[in-house]
Amino acid sequence: MTSATLHDIEAQQGAIADYNFAYLDEQTKRMIRRAILKGIAIPGYQVPFASREMPMPYGWGTGGVQVTASIIGPDDTLKVIDQGADDTTNAVSIRAFFARMAKVRTTTHTAEATVIQTRHRIPEEPLHEGQVIVFQVPIPEPLRFLEPRETETRKMHAVEDYGLMHVKLYEDIAQKGHIATNYAYPVKVKGRYIMDPSPTPKFDNPKMHRSEALQLYGAGREMRIYAIPPYTDVVSLDFEDYPFEIQHFEEPCALCGGTDVFLDEVILDDQGGRMFVCSDSDYCEDRRAHGHRGSLSPDILDGASADGDKEGTEA
Amino acid sequence: MTRTSFNKTSLETSLEAMQGGLGEPVYQSQRIFRSLMDAMARPGTIKPVATDARSPLPMLPLTAAVLATMADADTPVWLDGTMKDIGALNDWLTFHVGAPLVDEPDAATFAVLSGKRDMPALESFAKGGQDYPDRSATLLIQVERLENKPDWSLSGPGIKDTQSLAVSPLSPLFVAQWQENHKLFPRGVDVVFVAPDTIACLPRTTAITLGHPASSDKQDH
Known part of the structure; x- marks a missing residue:
């Protein structure tokens, strides 16, 4: 069956089936919505969720897509960017997915969007109150490359034991003369949780601090959702004598x-x-x-x- | 222990329970969730929320709509003493929400309570662990009025400077209990105040400072 025929059927029915508006079933949306609310209540904490198989491979933004699908409604205007650009494969296909599955308006203009899904960049134009930015996250655990065991990283977050991360940054300085992390630069949220801002260039880290927009993060393969509410302190880790710097x-x-x-x-x-x-x-x-x-x-x-x-x- | 409520004494009861669910549930629950998400992300802001749900008293239709949006078979629900023995309400929730009703407050994912004087202590609900602080209860506290009057001055994530909020009626013990809850971060419960047409949220991160309410009881001194 060609896509034109499918489109004709949809046109005949007047609308897509309500039950899977935005692809996901309602029980899945409720589960993800509950995770989002807890994520907002505990800024920077990674809430486990039962990630679903999506019609795209892991690594293409299945976490971000599930978060967007759970919050988006017919009144929204969606923008999708891939490394800042609206016109690359990942952005174009996710935008087309939601244009079809949720019949939402789409835009490339940052100011017009109510929901922005992004693969690793925050738009240059400051986000405003009422906007939601959804990040696609590959590896949500900032401590994972330092400690592979989930049981251990969970304990480290629980007792706020982040010495290892500082040692890592220190070793960068000792070996290379500067903190050699240009993307996925770790941040501390609300003075408590260390969080991976997804592989966003560190250039964008300052935009996360006290942003007017709500920031949501979805990691599909790793099954984690986390959030930063608006006006929340987000501090990039550094040392007094080696302060954080952007490119x-x-x-x-x-x-x-x-x-x-x-x-x-x-x-x-x-x-x-x-x-x-x-x-x-x-x-x-x-x-x-x-x-x-x-x-x-x-x-x-x-x-x-x-x-x-x-x-x-x-x- | 879960308490099922199949006390369908008559066909009438069960027919009644089937009435009053969310119209256009997919779209309505999406709108309600977005209001809830915005309210949780901006603590203390008062969000008007419309619903056509009709639930048996004393549950507010908006509380019932929030439950229908957020709760399901995976989330035990606890009802306070004013609601738990109302058969019609149990039937309605069983049919429209499908969540198991539980007797122990700390077993609940969602708890529904009246804000009045005899409100159970916040600490009786699940606060999550230090390792899984998300395994904590969300309390839906039914009140009559939510106003942006400076009874409380709120601060914390989601609030630019401060946010004023007045909730009535509310147990006089609430603020002291909330301060304890706030100190537990990252553990703790989160609160959704539900008035007839509006909601406002207090995530555990929000600090309450008592303001100077213009109400009469303050001027008595």
Whole structure:
């Protein structure tokens, strides 16, 4: 049966079946909703949940999809990003999944979204009150690579024994001269639980601190849900003499001239040519729509002048 | 021990119990959950919640709707003395929620109680362990009014500066018991206050500071 025929059947029925609105059955949603409420009540604590098999493989965001499916309703507007971009495979397919299974509006504009599902980035535009950001998490346990036994890590969280994590950060400094963790940089939530913010670049860690939006984290394979309520202290671990620092980029975005944003490297040829562009595609497009230009914008290459400190390349 | 309530003395009773469930349960429970999630994420904010559930007294229709949204066969429910022996209510819950009703408060995932004077102590409910603090009860406390008056000044995660809240009627022992509960973090119970048309939440992370209520009993001094 082609998808067009399926679509015709759905159109005939007027709507998808209510019972599996947003794919999951109601009992599963209740179980996940209970885990979400406890997660909010215990910020940073990983609540076990009975993760379901989803129509996509582990690693594609089954945890995030289950959380989104349990909170989303017909009034929501969904944005899905994959490393900041709305137009990559993971983002496109999850967005299409919910457009079909929950008939929700979708958007690429951060400000318009009520629910944002993300694979590892927080949008550049500050989130506002009432928005929910859902993170896809591969390995929720920040202590897992230090202590493989769940029984032990559970005890360590229970008694707030986080010395091992500090030793790990110290060893980084001793061996490499700096804390060599660029993503999944551990944070302490509300002064209690150490939490893995998913493999988000540490550039985004400061955005988690006292965010106006509710942050929910879903790990499908590892069967954990956790949360950070709005206006909650989220502190990246560091030392007095080696304070936490985010990445800095030397040049602005080549397309929109944006600075103080997280940039992706794009290889242009096999001669070493490369450019750096905003990882947040919506932010970059919005800036360009407002007339901002980077050094490699098509019209800059034609002779107009660019934003930022780079001069237009001579064409 | 679970208490089943198959005291269907007549066909009428069972027919009555089948009435008054959530209309469009999938969408209504989604809306109710989102209000609950927002209320839990922003403690003390008062969320208007609409429902067409009709449950036998003295359970408020909104309490029944929250139970129908959140509870099921996996979650034991405890009812306080004002509700536990009402056969019609037990029948309604059995049919629409399907949760086992339990006698021991600490066996319950959800507990429904009236906020009045004879409220059982918070510490009688499951607080979870240090290793699994999520295995703790959520209390649905039925009250008449929720107002943003400064009886309480709330602070903690989810609250930008402070949030005022006034709950009435409420046992005079509640605040002292809540302070003990708050100190247990990460263990503890979480509370959902349910008024006829609104809800407000107190997760265990929320600290209550007594404000200066404008009510008359304060001016007597």
